[in-house]
Amino acid sequence: MYHDLIAKNFLNKLSNTWLEKLDDSAVLxxxxxxxxxxxxxxxxPIFFPGGDIGRLAVCGTVNDLAMSxxxxxxxxxxxxxxxxxxxxxxxxxxxxxxxxxKEAGVEIVTxxxxxxxxxxxxxxxxxxxxxxxxxxxxNISGSNAQPGDxxxxxGSIGEHGITIMSQREGLKFSSPLESDCAPLNSLVAxxxxxxxxxxxxRDPTRGGLATTLNEFAAQSKVGILIExxxxxxxxxxxxxxELLGLDPLYIANEGKLVAIAPPSKVKRLIEQMxxxxxxxxxxxxxxxxxxxxxxxxxxxxxxxxxxxxxxxxDLLPRIx
Numbered sequence: 001m002y003h004d005l006i007a008k009n010f011l012n013k014l015s016n017t018w019l020e021k022l023d024d025s026a027v028l029x030x031x032x033x034x035x036x037x038x039x040x041x042x043x044x045p046i047f048f049p050g051g052d053i054g055r056l057a058v059c060g061t062v063n064d065l066a067m068s069x070x071x072x073x074x075x076x077x078x079x080x081x082x083x084x085x086x087x088x089x090x091x092x093x094x095x096x097x098x099x100x101x102k103e104a105g106v107e108i109v110t111x112x113x114x115x116x117x118x119x120x121x122x123x124x125x126x127x128x129x130x131x132x133x134x135x136x137x138x139n140i141s142g143s144n145a146q147p148g149d150x151x152x153x154x155g156s157i158g159e160h161g162i163t164i165m166s167q168r169e170g171l172k173f174s175s176p177l178e179s180d181c182a183p184l185n186s187l188v189a190x191x192x193x194x195x196x197x198x199x200x201x202r203d204p205t206r207g208g209l210a211t212t213l214n215e216f217a218a219q220s221k222v223g224i225l226i227e228x229x230x231x232x233x234x235x236x237x238x239x240x241x242e243l244l245g246l247d248p249l250y251i252a253n254e255g256k257l258v259a260i261a262p263p264s265k266v267k268r269l270i271e272q273m274x275x276x277x278x279x280x281x282x283x284x285x286x287x288x289x290x291x292x293x294x295x296x297x298x299x300x301x302x303x304x305x306x307x308x309x310x311x312x313x314d315l316l317p318r319i320x
Contacts, residue, residue, distance in 0.1 A: 002206070003310070022219065023141055024064040024202060025130075033134035035070035037061060041126045044318045046093070048167045050159075050179030051254075053126055054093035058100035059183045059254060060205070060320060061128040066185040067201040067257065069140040069192060070132030072104060077111040078127040083118040093124070104183035106130070137196050144199035145220035147290040150266045152259040154187065154273060155180070155281030156232040157209050161251035162240050164319045175236035182255030187276045191259065194268045200260035203253065205320055207311040210249040212258050213296045214310040224296045226286030226308070250311045252319045260288060 011019060018026040025037035039060050046053040058075065065072040077097065081090070101108055159180040166177055184203060191198060200220070204212040209231070217224045233241070233248045241248050255278060261269055266284060273279030296308040 024067045035065045035068045035132045037064040038129040045167050051181035052096050054096035055100045057126040057128045061130040062104045062183045063203045065130050065132040066188040069138035070134045072106045072132040072185050074109045074131045076129040077108050079113045080125040081115045082121045140201050142219040145216050145222050145260045145288045149260045149288040150263050151286040153285045154257045154279045156234050158237040158248040158251035160254040161319050162237050180255035182278050187278045190272050190276050194272045195265040198261045203257050205252050208250040210308045211311045217294050223289040223292040225289050226298045228300045230285045
């Protein structure tokens, strides 16, 4: 529904060279290549194991820049606060923003604050925009995948979405759950050190891994083939998904990335990724093919094939 909304209401009226790419950030020429992105955060609950809305805002914007190969430099920070919002909670969120920005190596350089009538917003919404520098030799886009390329996933999937859902619904499980919310710019920088011709990068947030791979297939007009047995899902996430009838392929992540790169560079890329704490679980999950264009196919553990379609509903609203 989000894709339809964007296509019908925004792209047909505002279309231009940068918007048409539908990447996580726009790469612009302004005396050199810069990446620019913006995002809004409305997660509920605002505090959750592994993070809060403040850390999520910083990491989400930093990651959108990093997925274009940029080194993030500066962020804006805007708050919309509900009348009566706890100043103690606000201070806790700002402290989290400060810590997240320090870890990512970015500066908060401008911002805005609005307070609206009680009931006009759910506690607090945050908007962040970011700017970063893209090396001249780097050209990363969801439209760059080529047949023969290899697909890499940086770790296990589903932790963020399942954590948010369990907190929101008050579900209690014996196994610990924690969001994977993290800034990935250091991981991307490590990857570019050994392969500056990565074709595609994206963090599989809303819609999860399945939606991200479908976006790549559609943007690049290629087919994608993945292996179910190579995709790691932690036992707690797997158990909860089975209990509630959810598919981890469609669950949101906030600290993982998917990369598509030439096969000759994959071994070195994997080795480099595993030296970063946010890439220790890096593994090859599939490849780009010239068949079934625009479609993602998964070879299951039983040896059968399953078409992985774009998420058509929203299983977990307000996860970011």
